[in-house]
Amino acid sequence: MSEQTISSSKCKMCNRVVVPPRETCPYCGKKAGPMEQIELPPVGTVQSYTTLQMPPEGFKAPLPMALVELEQGALILCLTSEHAGRQVNIGDSVEIELDTEGRFCYRVIT
Numbered sequence: 001m002s003e004q005t006i007s008s009s010k011c012k013m014c015n016r017v018v019v020p021p022r023e024t025c026p027y028c029g030k031k032a033g034p035m036e037q038i039e040l041p042p043v044g045t046v047q048s049y050t051t052l053q054m055p056p057e058g059f060k061a062p063l064p065m066a067l068v069e070l071e072q073g074a075l076i077l078c079l080t081s082e083h084a085g086r087q088v089n090i091g092d093s094v095e096i097e098l099d100t101e102g103r104f105c106y107r108v109i110t
């Protein structure tokens with residue numbers, strides 16, 4: 001298990017959690033005040049996935065990606081890790097790790 005946590009921020013007004021962390025809630029704006037910085041465990045559930053046949057420059061096609069929901073409803077877009085194991089399905093539990101470029105990658109744990 002990775003000890004890495006995922007930095008995020010939580011709005012004191014609407015309680016939404018966003019990744020990466022921000023100063024101001026993207027939903028409430030400045031009236032909610034500064035967001036609270038929190039750390040989330042690097043595990044989540046796959047909400048959606050896709051495979052890009054024409055990925056951005058610097059990536060090899062086909063490029064699998066997954067939208068993963070973390071604790072407290074935070075959503076992040078992840079690349080597949082080299083150790084992803086297999087094609088993901090909606091509802092799969094995944095572990096999130098950062099690659100050498102600092103991008104989120106998922107690995108199926110169930």
Ligand SMILES: [Zn+2]
Binds near residue numbers: 012014015016027028
């Ligand atoms: Zn808010």
